[in-house]
Amino acid sequence: MKNIILDIDKLVVGLGKNPSGQRIIDGVSLQVHESETLCVVGESGSGKSVTSLTVMGLLQKGALVPSSGSVKLVREELLTATDKRLRQLRATRMAMIFQEPMTALNPVVPVGRQIDEVLRAHTDLDARARRQKILAMMEHVRLPDVERIFASYPHRLSGGQRQRIMIAMALVLEPKLLIADEPTTALDVTTQKQILTLIRDLQRDHGTAVLFITHDMGVVAEIADRVAVMRHGRLVETGTLDSILRTPTMEYTRNLLSSVPSLVPRAARAETNEPVVLEANELGKVYRERSFLGKAREVAAAKDVTLTLRKGRTLGIVGESGSGKSTVARCIVRLIDPTSGGVRLAGREISELSRRLLQPHRKKIQIIFQDPYRSLNPRVTVGETIAEGPINYGMPRAEALAKARDLLELVDLPADAVSRYPHQFSGGQRQRIAIARALALDPDVLVADEAVSALDVSVQAQVLELLDEIQQRLGIALLFITHDLRVAAQICDDVAVMQHGRIVEQGPAAQVLTNPQQDYTRALLEAAPGRGWDFANFRPVEVAAE
Amino acid sequence: MLGYLLRRILAAIPVMGVVALFVFLLLRLTPGDPAAILAGDNATPEQLERIRTSLGLNEPLYTQFFTWIGKLLQGDLGVSLISNVPVLKMISQRVEPSISIALSTIILAILVAVPLGVIAAWKHGTWVDRFVMGLSVVGFSVPVFVIGYVLIQIFAIELRWVPVQGFRSIMAGFGPFFERIILPTCTLSFIYVALIARMTRAAMLDVLGEDYVRTARAKGISETGVLLRHALRNAAVPVITVIGTGFALLISGVVVTESVFNLPGIGRLTVDAVLARDYPVIQAMILLTSLIYVTVNLLIDVAYTLLDPRIRY
Numbered sequence: 132m133k134n135i136i137l138d139i140d141k142l143v144v145g146l147g148k149n150p151s152g153q154r155i156i157d158g159v160s161l162q163v164h165e166s167e168t169l170c171v172v173g174e175s176g177s178g179k180s181v182t183s184l185t186v187m188g189l190l191q192k193g194a195l196v197p198s199s200g201s202v203k204l205v206r207e208e209l210l211t212a213t214d215k216r217l218r219q220l221r222a223t224r225m226a227m228i229f230q231e232p233m234t235a236l237n238p239v240v241p242v243g244r245q246i247d248e249v250l251r252a253h254t255d256l257d258a259r260a261r262r263q264k265i266l267a268m269m270e271h272v273r274l275p276d277v278e279r280i281f282a283s284y285p286h287r288l289s290g291g292q293r294q295r296i297m298i299a300m301a302l303v304l305e306p307k308l309l310i311a312d313e314p315t316t317a318l319d320v321t322t323q324k325q326i327l328t329l330i331r332d333l334q335r336d337h338g339t340a341v342l343f344i345t346h347d348m349g350v351v352a353e354i355a356d357r358v359a360v361m362r363h364g365r366l367v368e369t370g371t372l373d374s375i376l377r378t379p380t381m382e383y384t385r386n387l388l389s390s391v392p393s394l395v396p397r398a399a400r401a402e403t404n405e406p407v408v409l410e411a412n413e414l415g416k417v418y419r420e421r422s423f424l425g426k427a428r429e430v431a432a433a434k435d436v437t438l439t440l441r442k443g444r445t446l447g448i449v450g451e452s453g454s455g456k457s458t459v460a461r462c463i464v465r466l467i468d469p470t471s472g473g474v475r476l477a478g479r480e481i482s483e484l485s486r487r488l489l490q491p492h493r494k495k496i497q498i499i500f501q502d503p504y505r506s507l508n509p510r511v512t513v514g515e516t517i518a519e520g521p522i523n524y525g526m527p528r529a530e531a532l533a534k535a536r537d538l539l540e541l542v543d544l545p546a547d548a549v550s551r552y553p554h555q556f557s558g559g560q561r562q563r564i565a566i567a568r569a570l571a572l573d574p575d576v577l578v579a580d581e582a583v584s585a586l587d588v589s590v591q592a593q594v595l596e597l598l599d600e601i602q603q604r605l606g607i608a609l610l611f612i613t614h615d616l617r618v619a620a621q622i623c624d625d626v627a628v629m630q631h632g633r634i635v636e637q638g639p640a641a642q643v644l645t646n647p648q649q650d651y652t653r654a655l656l657e658a659a660p661g662r663g664w665d666f667a668n669f670r671p672v673e674v675a676a677e
Numbered sequence: 678m679l680g681y682l683l684r685r686i687l688a689a690i691p692v693m694g695v696v697a698l699f700v701f702l703l704l705r706l707t708p709g710d711p712a713a714i715l716a717g718d719n720a721t722p723e724q725l726e727r728i729r730t731s732l733g734l735n736e737p738l739y740t741q742f743f744t745w746i747g748k749l750l751q752g753d754l755g756v757s758l759i760s761n762v763p764v765l766k767m768i769s770q771r772v773e774p775s776i777s778i779a780l781s782t783i784i785l786a787i788l789v790a791v792p793l794g795v796i797a798a799w800k801h802g803t804w805v806d807r808f809v810m811g812l813s814v815v816g817f818s819v820p821v822f823v824i825g826y827v828l829i830q831i832f833a834i835e836l837r838w839v840p841v842q843g844f845r846s847i848m849a850g851f852g853p854f855f856e857r858i859i860l861p862t863c864t865l866s867f868i869y870v871a872l873i874a875r876m877t878r879a880a881m882l883d884v885l886g887e888d889y890v891r892t893a894r895a896k897g898i899s900e901t902g903v904l905l906r907h908a909l910r911n912a913a914v915p916v917i918t919v920i921g922t923g924f925a926l927l928i929s930g931v932v933v934t935e936s937v938f939n940l941p942g943i944g945r946l947t948v949d950a951v952l953a954r955d956y957p958v959i960q961a962m963i964l965l966t967s968l969i970y971v972t973v974n975l976l977i978d979v980a981y982t983l984l985d986p987r988i989r990y
Contacts (some may be wrong), residue, residue, distance in 0.1 A: 189895060223897065235889055238985070239984065239985055279880055
């Protein structure tokens with residue numbers, strides 16, 4: 132057996148200093164060995180991030196307090212260690228990388244200096260030696276053009292580059308333990324794959340123990356040696372990767388795995404001859420950056436995008452960040468104005484209409500946004516939010532509120548939710564409210580812009596089911612924007628793949644996602660984490676295919 | 678950067694032009710005959726006619742405007758109706774006390790308020806935080822003249838450390854200058870300390886919740902390093918804005934303090950001119966105040982680009 136690097140034993144973390152207060156972490160025991168990756172998986176609120184912050188001693192003082200148990204790093208107790216000792220241990224024995232590379236680096240300090248701070252705080256090296264060590268480390272994490280990047284500010288770097296900087300910063304002093312808290316969640320799949328490979332390689336070279344926190348079963352399948360499943364601050368079960376994925380013993384783990392959407396597209400629905408409700412014709416959007424006395428700079432966010440959507444069908448637009456998929460969605464809904472091309476909604480050209488003339492057509496197309504925490508006005512009741520649209524179109528108030536009640540029932544929320552406020556609901560419930568709001572105007576087309584991306588898998592599965600049900604009942608057409616190929620495979624009839632503002636491939640989901648014709652589509656599919664596993668059936672895909 | 682500065686200065690010209698037009702029309706479009714306003718209630722028809730000719734009031738409006746602007750650009754702001762002294766001379770005599778006090782106040786306020794705000798944010802929710810915020814409420818709510826008279830009573834009358842009031846130019850030696858400026862500076866600082874400390878605390882609290890502060894802590898660097906190197910610079914933008922506008926306010930309008938300490942500053946000049954309807958002085962003061970605000974705003978924007986590399990114009 133290899134050395135135990137991190138030993139968490141019966142850890143309890145409570146809310147506030149009151150020992151009888153609510154327990155956020157309730158008796159969790161975990162061990163991570165040398166050269167091993169332990170993946171901690173769980174949905175939001177499971178306590179996986181709190182566990183990692185407890186190890187680093189980075190819990191918010193006074194708010195979350197470890198009350199019993201022990202956390203040992205190479206046999207040294209951390210819970211009773213002084214602040215000074217913890218500071219010495221950070222970056223030297225234990226280091227951490229975070230979810231959002233966009234916000235985890237100080238925006239006003241060049242990245243080289245941010246790495247340099249680690250060396251200045253923990254070593255006696257002189258400036259030249261430090262610089263050499265940093266440049267070597269930056270090359271080690273496969274950053275290009277290290278001299279330039281050394282002097283760059285974070286906003287000049289891509290998300291992947293920033294995460295590499297974070298990894299370089301974490302590993303420059305070769306700590307025994309690396310804690311990675313959702314390090315690839317904010318990255319595109321292709322970048323994610325590179326970062327996961329990098330972490331694996333560095334771990335193999337240095338024998339680092341890795342505590343890897345994620346909610347994504349695909350990522351788990353890619354990187355874990357062992358898996359610990361957490362829920363509501365408790366450990367559900369632990370085991371090797373294979374045993375957790377093949378033979379989970381606990382009901383919760385089984386449900387979690389079953390909720391992971393499969394990359395294999397669902398059975399195709401029969402083609403229909405229903406009328407076309409939405410057409411985009413060579414749609415384009417160019418952003419012009421004007422500068423006073425300077426030259427104008429042009430960025431084409433969307434070019435020649437042509438799409439057709441029939442009543443009752445679902446068209447997915449997939450692509451990585453910056454591919455232009457959200458721009459297209461917003462142009463179609465006319466939240467922004469396209470610079471070229473046309474949009475026909477129920478047979479009527481709407482791309483050129485003025486705001487006032489557009490008004491009667493707006494009700495035919497409605498949109499649901501990604502973040503249910505920010506897309507609902509926190510000071511307006513749910514009922515008012517839903518009824519506002521119909522009231523704007525002349526429906527009497529009482530009737531609109533009655534309709535809001537019906538719609539809430541349609542999305543499986545209690546009718547008394549009308550008088551409550553958004554903060555009283557969970558993320559999944561809020562997204563249901565957002566759907567009810569969009570449906571209030573009886574639209575022909577519903578645009579869902581990453582509408583399930585912020586949700587936990589089990590909730591995601593429910594919302595997808597709801598959308599499907601609503602579509603069947605109301606015959607609505609759905610334009611579904613997502614970066615997640617698994618989600619696209621489970622909900623779309625047709626798929627359009629976008630890259631650099633253009634559609635590179637378009638066709639029936641079954642064809643595009645199983646037999647892609649374009650290199651880019653193929654690369655996207657290959658980068659999808661955990662593509663070798665059929666999670667819902669607890670077996671690798673090869674077996675399923677036989 | 679240099680190009681940006683140049684563009685901003687060029688852009689300030691139309692702004693000042695609009696202000697000048699407004700100032701010009703102020704006198705011309707007020708109901709009644711400008712000559713009658715200038716001459717006062719007891720003027721004879723001959724006097725009125727003389728004023729009309731001397732001001733060119735019989736000329737068409739646009740000719741008057743360009744003549745007026747032409748003079749303005751040569752530094753001719755007119756002559757005070759009350760004292761018959763050129764306005765430019767009146768202002769230049771009053772500028773030193775105002776600028777001295779504005780500068781010393783803002784420097785003192787920054788030196789006291791920024792550390793207070795940083796500490797309050799760092800010790801958020803503790804008695805330290807509550808104490809600093811309590812002080813700031815006092816600073817906001819006690820009227821300036823009360824603070825002024827209390828300070829005079831203690832330090833000038835009881836302890837006799839400094840003179841009660843008055844102003845000496847710095848040309849006459851630093852000692853006399855300093856001992857007359859210290860009390861008004863402390864008086865005015867109260868409210869600015871309160872304002873800047875509050876702003877610093879709020880901005881620091883925002884920044885301390887940011888991910889990169891957590892990253893900095895995860896690197897094992899000292900708490901001082903986290904606060905000063907990582908948090909404060911990011912929190913500086915809103916704080917600089919408050920300091921800048923506060924400074925502009927200080928130059929142009931600290932009438933109460935100038936009155937309490939009997940300082941011959943711009944604030945009192947303005948109030949006296951308004952009360953006496955000394956239009957040429959009022960016009961000059963409006964122009965000067967606008968110029969100060971335009972300049973301070975420019976400096977604030979330049980400071981932004983220096984503080985935050987993401988802001989580029």
